[in-house]
Amino acid sequence: MQCGRPLLLRQPFAPDAFDLVILGCVNVIADEMNPARVAALRLGMGEAMTAFTVQINCGSGMQSIDTGYRTIRDGAADLILAGGAEALSHAPLVFSRGAVNWYARLFGARTLGARLSVLLGLRPAFFKPVVGLERGLTDPITDLNMGQTAELVGHLFHVTRRDADEYAAESQRRLAAAQHDGFFADEIEPAFARDGTVYDHDDGVRPDSTAESLAKLKPAFERPWGKVTAGNSSQITDGASWVILASEDAVTRHKLTPKAVIVDSEWAALDPSVMGLGPVYCSTPLLRRHQLTLDDVELWELNEAFAAQVLGCLAAWQDDEFCRDALGLAGAAGRIPRERLNVDGGAIGVGHPVGASGNRIVLHLVNAMKRLGKKRGIATECIGGGQGGAMLIEAV
Amino acid sequence: MTSTPARKPALAILGKRNRELGPFARDDARQESGPWAHWRMRTDEDGIVWLVFDRKDSSANTLSEPVLAELNDILGRLERDGPRGVVIRSAKPGGFIAGADIAQFRGVTDVAELEMLLSRGHAVLDRLDRLPAVTVAVIHGYCLGGGLELALACDCRIAVDDARFGFPEVLLGLHPGLGGTVRLPRLINPLAAMTMMLTGRTERARRARRLRLIDAVTQERHVRAAVRAAVNGDLRRSKQDVTGTLLNSGPARRLLARRMASEAAKRAPRAHYPAPYALIDLWVEHGGDAEAMQQAEIASFAKLLVGGTAQNLVRVFFLRENLKKLAGGEWPGRHVHVIGAGTMGGDIAAWCAWQGLFVTLADTNRNAIGGAITRAAELYGKIGRDNRLRVRDALDRLIPDLRGDGADNADLVIEAVPENLDLKRKIFAAVEPRMKPAAILASNTSSIPLEALRENLARPQRLVGIHFFNPVSRMQLVEVVGQDLAAPDVLAEARAFLGRIDRLPAPVKSAPGFLVNRALTPYLLEALVMLDAGMKKEAIDKAAKNFGMPMGPIELADEVGLDVCLHVADTLRGSLHRDMPEAPQWLKDKVAKGELGKKSGKGLYDWKDGRAVKSHEDVVPAADAADRLILPMLDACVTCLREGVVADEAVLDGAMIFATGFAPFRGGPLHYARTRGFADIHATLERLAAQYGPRFAPDPGWDSLPDPTPAAAAL
Numbered sequence A: 001m002q003c004g005r006p007l008l009l010r011q012p013f014a015p016d017a018f019d020l021v022i023l024g025c026v027n028v029i030a031d032e033m034n035p036a037r038v039a040a041l042r043l044g045m046g047e048a049m050t051a052f053t054v055q056i057n058c059g060s061g062m063q064s065i066d067t068g069y070r071t072i073r074d075g076a077a078d079l080i081l082a083g084g085a086e087a088l089s090h091a092p093l094v095f096s097r098g099a100v101n102w103y104a105r106l107f108g109a110r111t112l113g114a115r116l117s118v119l120l121g122l123r124p125a126f127f128k129p130v131v132g133l134e135r136g137l138t139d140p141i142t143d144l145n146m147g148q149t150a151e152l153v154g155h156l157f158h159v160t161r162r163d164a165d166e167y168a169a170e171s172q173r174r175l176a177a178a179q180h181d182g183f184f185a186d187e188i189e190p191a192f193a194r195d196g197t198v199y200d201h202d203d204g205v206r207p208d209s210t211a212e213s214l215a216k217l218k219p220a221f222e223r224p225w226g227k228v229t230a231g232n233s234s235q236i237t238d239g240a241s242w243v244i245l246a247s248e249d250a251v252t253r254h255k256l257t258p259k260a261v262i263v264d265s266e267w268a269a270l271d272p273s274v275m276g277l278g279p280v281y282c283s284t285p286l287l288r289r290h291q292l293t294l295d296d297v298e299l300w301e302l303n304e305a306f307a308a309q310v311l312g313c314l315a316a317w318q319d320d321e322f323c324r325d326a327l328g329l330a331g332a333a334g335r336i337p338r339e340r341l342n343v344d345g346g347a348i349g350v351g352h353p354v355g356a357s358g359n360r361i362v363l364h365l366v367n368a369m370k371r372l373g374k375k376r377g378i379a380t381e382c383i384g385g386g387q388g389g390a391m392l393i394e395a396v
Numbered sequence B: 001m002t003s004t005p006a007r008k009p010a011l012a013i014l015g016k017r018n019r020e021l022g023p024f025a026r027d028d029a030r031q032e033s034g035p036w037a038h039w040r041m042r043t044d045e046d047g048i049v050w051l052v053f054d055r056k057d058s059s060a061n062t063l064s065e066p067v068l069a070e071l072n073d074i075l076g077r078l079e080r081d082g083p084r085g086v087v088i089r090s091a092k093p094g095g096f097i098a099g100a101d102i103a104q105f106r107g108v109t110d111v112a113e114l115e116m117l118l119s120r121g122h123a124v125l126d127r128l129d130r131l132p133a134v135t136v137a138v139i140h141g142y143c144l145g146g147g148l149e150l151a152l153a154c155d156c157r158i159a160v161d162d163a164r165f166g167f168p169e170v171l172l173g174l175h176p177g178l179g180g181t182v183r184l185p186r187l188i189n190p191l192a193a194m195t196m197m198l199t200g201r202t203e204r205a206r207r208a209r210r211l212r213l214i215d216a217v218t219q220e221r222h223v224r225a226a227v228r229a230a231v232n233g234d235l236r237r238s239k240q241d242v243t244g245t246l247l248n249s250g251p252a253r254r255l256l257a258r259r260m261a262s263e264a265a266k267r268a269p270r271a272h273y274p275a276p277y278a279l280i281d282l283w284v285e286h287g288g289d290a291e292a293m294q295q296a297e298i299a300s301f302a303k304l305l306v307g308g309t310a311q312n313l314v315r316v317f318f319l320r321e322n323l324k325k326l327a328g329g330e331w332p333g334r335h336v337h338v339i340g341a342g343t344m345g346g347d348i349a350a351w352c353a354w355q356g357l358f359v360t361l362a363d364t365n366r367n368a369i370g371g372a373i374t375r376a377a378e379l380y381g382k383i384g385r386d387n388r389l390r391v392r393d394a395l396d397r398l399i400p401d402l403r404g405d406g407a408d409n410a411d412l413v414i415e416a417v418p419e420n421l422d423l424k425r426k427i428f429a430a431v432e433p434r435m436k437p438a439a440i441l442a443s444n445t446s447s448i449p450l451e452a453l454r455e456n457l458a459r460p461q462r463l464v465g466i467h468f469f470n471p472v473s474r475m476q477l478v479e480v481v482g483q484d485l486a487a488p489d490v491l492a493e494a495r496a497f498l499g500r501i502d503r504l505p506a507p508v509k510s511a512p513g514f515l516v517n518r519a520l521t522p523y524l525l526e527a528l529v530m531l532d533a534g535m536k537k538e539a540i541d542k543a544a545k546n547f548g549m550p551m552g553p554i555e556l557a558d559e560v561g562l563d564v565c566l567h568v569a570d571t572l573r574g575s576l577h578r579d580m581p582e583a584p585q586w587l588k589d590k591v592a593k594g595e596l597g598k599k600s601g602k603g604l605y606d607w608k609d610g611r612a613v614k615s616h617e618d619v620v621p622a623a624d625a626a627d628r629l630i631l632p633m634l635d636a637c638v639t640c641l642r643e644g645v646v647a648d649e650a651v652l653d654g655a656m657i658f659a660t661g662f663a664p665f666r667g668g669p670l671h672y673a674r675t676r677g678f679a680d681i682h683a684t685l686e687r688l689a690a691q692y693g694p695r696f697a698p699d700p701g702w703d704s705l706p707d708p709t710p711a712a713a714a715l
Helices: A004-009 A035-042 A060-073 A097-108 A112-120 A132-136 A146-156 A161-180 A248-253 A272-289 A307-317 A320-325 A354-372 B010-017 B065-081 B111-130 B146-152 B168-172 B180-187 B190-199 B205-210 B220-232 B242-247 B250-267 B275-286 B290-306 B308-327 B343-354 B366-383 B388-397 B421-434 B450-454 B488-500 B516-532 B537-547 B553-560 B562-575 B585-593 B625-642 B649-660 B669-676 B678-692
Strands: A020-024 A050-054 A079-087 A238-246 A260-269 A299-302 A376-383 A387-395 B039-043 B048-053 B085-090 B095-097 B134-139 B142-144 B156-160 B164-166 B202-204 B216-218 B335-339 B358-362 B398-401 B412-415 B440-443 B463-467 B477-481 B504-508 B606-608 B611-613
Touching: A004 A238, A004 B398, A020 A035, A020 A060, A020 A354, A035 A050, A035 A079, A035 B388, A050 A060, A060 A079, A060 A238, A060 A260, A060 A354, A060 A387, A079 A354, A097 A112, A146 A272, A146 A307, A161 A307, A238 A248, A238 A354, A260 A272, A260 A354, A272 A307, A272 A376, A272 A387, A299 A354, A307 A320, A354 A376, A354 A387, B039 B065, B048 B065, B048 B220, B065 B111, B085 B095, B085 B220, B095 B134, B095 B146, B111 B146, B111 B290, B134 B146, B134 B220, B142 B146, B146 B180, B156 B205, B156 B220, B164 B205, B168 B190, B168 B275, B168 B308, B180 B190, B180 B275, B180 B290, B190 B242, B190 B250, B190 B275, B202 B205, B205 B216, B216 B220, B242 B250, B250 B275, B275 B290, B290 B308, B308 B488, B308 B504, B308 B649, B308 B669, B335 B343, B343 B358, B343 B366, B343 B388, B343 B398, B366 B388, B366 B398, B388 B398, B412 B421, B421 B440, B421 B450, B440 B488, B450 B463, B463 B488, B477 B488, B477 B649, B488 B504, B504 B649, B516 B537, B516 B553, B516 B562, B516 B625, B516 B649, B537 B553, B537 B625, B553 B562, B562 B585, B625 B649, B625 B669, B625 B678, B649 B669, B669 B678
Parallel strands: A020 A050, A020 A079, A299 A376, B048 B085, B085 B134, B095 B142, B134 B156, B142 B164, B156 B216, B335 B358, B335 B412, B358 B398, B412 B440, B440 B463, B477 B504
Antiparallel strands: A079 A238, A260 A387, A376 A387, B039 B048, B164 B202, B463 B477, B606 B611
């Protein structure tokens, strides 16, 4: 609502002119099983607006754009509102399986005696809630949580604690500078709470972070020797993002000014325990399809789930054996210079509302390309469960 | 892809099929059947008679002599035919029955004739009550006054979800007069019954069910089954419980009556509002004897209706109808853009969103918008306590707009920034080119002439003043200010917009202070003069309250804000050729110190928890205090009439009542003057002028006012 209303407000067409609403959302709350449709109605887009929610974990916000892009390409729609939203602060506490079974027995019991006997089966452990969020961030196939997969990727590509902390400190510095220079003025909308509080910037930014200060933090996932800390990981936050996708027809009809063109997209999958390498697996074939090399891409948004994972991806592209055997290249793909990567910081500072991030990095890539006068860019993210998504964007 | 044509919402097509009218087709209530003008009758396949009330040539059902005469005729037929069950239902979309036709109350003077009329009505309802068939009232929407009395005469009441029940007679200076005072305290808890009748409050279906006023709450789709159950005796009917019966006993009645009377006195003094006390007396004396109570109700109602209070309040009812009519037809717009998120702008935006409009609230200060959203959420929390969805939707429609993008597509732009000509001009210059050519530009200014704002506008004909009062959600009146270049359709649209958001438009000419502030200012200034002369502020306020004002002038000045008062007074003094008392220096000092009244916690009074702290000692206002306060206000009203600031007495009286709360039971300032006698007012003003100064000199307009005017008296 908070970002959709101002976006629709500044359009020259009415909110009901859209053909479709697609929203990426991972943790759908029980009150709103199809948040895309709820958002469409609450945004005043009319009862006739079809809307569906997509979920591919951390890639959901990009999947909504991708699905919209393909729908328009197929000629099935002209104007689509595609977004991503996540309210991780609303993730439920869930009861354990044992407790659920006990409730079912209690409600199923017909006689007083039966009920009493069920009641006697009550165990204190039933009251210990399971944090839904924690379960959601753990891969069920390997039973590794996301932080652990980052530890593994970092380990496999020799990412040191110092590397990760330096990367994180630089990310924070870039975000703070971008906020200070007003680079988000046309991208981030203030959120107005009912109590009057105005949230006008992401408050996860820690501009005073240095590699030295971050070095003092304890590992968050694998104590005592782990390298992934709260400081060099993305923050778990709430957030939402929308982009408008239009066909050429719609652009002409509504006299729109396009910001960028989606050239192509790619999804890829790999072993869940090294899901952090997802960007490498999806971006590489995308480049190859268009006869491009890493150097041809002037700007990268590679979602910062974990510093170790981002650095792992960079290292993977410079690894002869990996590029040859895993990606089918002749040898190492090359190096992405830091000045082309996540130029205004990323999820380490602004946070990673899982369903929204994929959408946000595409939007930010477009805005950053425009600002810096760049022609070609890729937004890509790793996806819990062992996948990756990438989108190739060109300026108009 | 080709764009599909705009689709009609599903319920816009299907909604009309929802109403369950038994043997009558659901979507066509106009089918012919029976010889009556206002009623239609048919029997369904279960042998249940459906009696549909559809008052001819009226959008709402009200009870009148001919309507009841027809019902009487129908009851005769039902007595002969002897059906198992009879359903009474309204064919009007708005509700069941809105009450008695108030038009027939106007100008009634003959008590004996009135008692005859009432007795005939009672006889019809008693006949309905005695009918051997199971009688079922099926109620949707409003069910008020006489409508509720008719429902009470049925055996059974089934409500549809949206039904609302109430006895608003007390607001007209009356109490129920068709047996309601007899039947209600015997059906439900008498304490709840008396509360309903004393406050005039309406109760929603769920609460009415809890009160045992109705027997079932359901949806249209189950009305048929509910009626069948009621007629077959399968529906358990609500009955008074033991507590209720006990509370209706003599000693309990006497004890409770004392409490009720003292409660009533807090809100409506006996001298001004006799109805609540008459109702309490009725119950205490006759609560144990239905027949005697019925006779007493008729006599008491007749006595109240011919009295001054009821007649004046009936007048006020029609003054409101008159203002409503000025709103005219439907406003075609849906998007309002409000500039300035201060108290007025924020509250105007919140109110518009609450009333279903799409609202963008523009301000460059994001914290100001944040504050406005908070106030909106608080307001909605109060007025939408029972409607979570409406609160959510209203907050969704109230859109913070930091870039002012809303102006591009708005149908109406309302400026509500601080009273500074340059600032307003700058805003107009920026916003006008962005607006749709057919959109209206409005200013909420209270003191800047529209003619000054109009300069440099490309489309001055689309500029109008829409002047709200504080607090927007409670002050029903809004001044619509014209200027000589304004197009008539723009003024009409502005009035229609106010009708759309449930406010009353008062058209006024662009003149200093318009009508309301101009009339209030001498009243407030005189209070300050009296304060200066050493009178106690509590005494001054009491004089005004004794006259019937809802709040004394000192408290009002604090409520409005001393800075605002001072500003308005200075502007008026500067632009009117009229002797006005100078605002005392200490007041200016107070304002400079930031002691602004309620909003700063300290003004003329100290304020605690939103209330003025008053001394409790008994104060006796000077004998001429009320005249000193009220007559300058009346005089300013006459000036406004003479100068054509306001078109006629009906608009003037209505505006003053609904903007300032001017003693409603006096029927409005001009009506009061007329009742007291122009000669007396004139003489008193001259006497005050001789004693206190030329500011009391009567306006020449008094001489040219027709006294009395039959045309104006009709309203």
